[in-house]
Amino acid sequence: MQCREAHDVLSALLDDEVGVEQQQAARAHIAGCSLCGEVARDYRRIGDKLRTVARMPAPADLAGKVLARLATEAHSANDNRRFNWRGFAQQAATLLLVCGLSGLVGWHLAQSNFERRRLERDVVAAHVRSLLQDSTVQIASSESHTVKPWFNGRIEFAPTVKDLTAEGFPLIGGRLDFIDNRRTATLVYKRRRHLINVFMWPADGQNPKTPVPSLLQGYNTVTWTAGGITFWAVSDLNAKELGELQGLL
Amino acid sequence: MHHAPGLLRTGMVAKTPFEELVTPHLPAAFNLAYWIMRSREEAEDVVQDAYMRAFRAFSGFRGAAAKPWLLAIVRNVAYRALQNRKRTANVIFFSEDLKHRDKEVLSEAVSAEPSAESMLVAAEEKQRLLSALAALSVDYREVIVLRELEGLTYNEIAEAIEAPVGTVMSRLSRARAELRDRLARQVAKDEPNAM
Numbered sequence: 358m359q360c361r362e363a364h365d366v367l368s369a370l371l372d373d374e375v376g377v378e379q380q381q382a383a384r385a386h387i388a389g390c391s392l393c394g395e396v397a398r399d400y401r402r403i404g405d406k407l408r409t410v411a412r413m414p415a416p417a418d419l420a421g422k423v424l425a426r427l428a429t430e431a432h433s434a435n436d437n438r439r440f441n442w443r444g445f446a447q448q449a450a451t452l453l454l455v456c457g458l459s460g461l462v463g464w465h466l467a468q469s470n471f472e473r474r475r476l477e478r479d480v481v482a483a484h485v486r487s488l489l490q491d492s493t494v495q496i497a498s499s500e501s502h503t504v505k506p507w508f509n510g511r512i513e514f515a516p517t518v519k520d521l522t523a524e525g526f527p528l529i530g531g532r533l534d535f536i537d538n539r540r541t542a543t544l545v546y547k548r549r550r551h552l553i554n555v556f557m558w559p560a561d562g563q564n565p566k567t568p569v570p571s572l573l574q575g576y577n578t579v580t581w582t583a584g585g586i587t588f589w590a591v592s593d594l595n596a597k598e599l600g601e602l603q604g605l606l
Numbered sequence: 607m608h609h610a611p612g613l614l615r616t617g618m619v620a621k622t623p624f625e626e627l628v629t630p631h632l633p634a635a636f637n638l639a640y641w642i643m644r645s646r647e648e649a650e651d652v653v654q655d656a657y658m659r660a661f662r663a664f665s666g667f668r669g670a671a672a673k674p675w676l677l678a679i680v681r682n683v684a685y686r687a688l689q690n691r692k693r694t695a696n697v698i699f700f701s702e703d704l705k706h707r708d709k710e711v712l713s714e715a716v717s718a719e720p721s722a723e724s725m726l727v728a729a730e731e732k733q734r735l736l737s738a739l740a741a742l743s744v745d746y747r748e749v750i751v752l753r754e755l756e757g758l759t760y761n762e763i764a765e766a767i768e769a770p771v772g773t774v775m776s777r778l779s780r781a782r783a784e785l786r787d788r789l790a791r792q793v794a795k796d797e798p799n800a801m
Contacts, residue, residue, distance in 0.1 A: 368779035410732045415636035
């Protein structure tokens, strides 16, 4: 190893920061080279001397100052942290609640809407089917006292049967239908030349209390629940007059 | 040292993990800050700011050694202060601070035991050493301080100055060589006959 090389690792050698091989080579060189040995001794002496004189002692009150500022900082940081956590928790809780509620409501709405749509398709289909028959009724009578007893023994509930001739909705008669896996009582009313099918079955609790008008395949429909019975009225009659019938039943 | 545990105990807060890990390094922090700034007042400010920074960053501290981590923060704060000083052109002469210190040193030395003359010589030697160190460029000065005064390993110095270990090694080598040269020149100037 030459002086130049040795000089490069001399400093690291003193600090014990060179590899074993290099260490041996450098030591061997320094041992035989008075110049490098002198530099090494100087470095060591300067280091030793620095350690005894160059350390700048911290002012006595610095620790106190630092700790006081830290205490203030810690206090406000704690306040901030606590506030943030509480705020975060509140926001999270509110958000969860809102999400949960809206999800629930949305799910419920979607569910009931989906249900209503399905029933509407069924009742409109039944309405159309009835028009394809030779007769829309099995019991033809405008007498509610004739029509209502006809359902006895055919269905498990007593349907609402009203003769609304005076109101402009003459009763044509009644028949049985099969909708949504159950027998339904179906009454047929007439408004001028328009036939109106009114389907009835026992309410199962998921039906709208207030009338829900709708339109499907050009037919107006309206559904509502009254007296524990779900009603579906379907007709090519305009929605306004169909609404009138709904109000009468 | 002055950061005596008593101070911690009388503090209004219980000893936190932060204090436990970081307060023992206050002397090292001040020493490094002083040798970068070369001013006691500014070093005090730097240390206080650095401790606040360290406190805020403490939750992110996962290292094994708190000392190099803290010294890296001190160094960053000090460098920023140096730049501010440069910007405001508020030049502070380090030599004044050193002179002030040297007077203390001298009076200490004179009043101390053995022969007054030998102590006077020691005091002169000390002044030369401090002046030579202070005259080094800041990147040489800091590695000398971290290695010789704080006894950090090369890895720890690398962490503190945020540089590769190889850089630490070569910089220390050059810093030592320059420090030795300066001292030699100074000695030659002060004592022309001694050489």
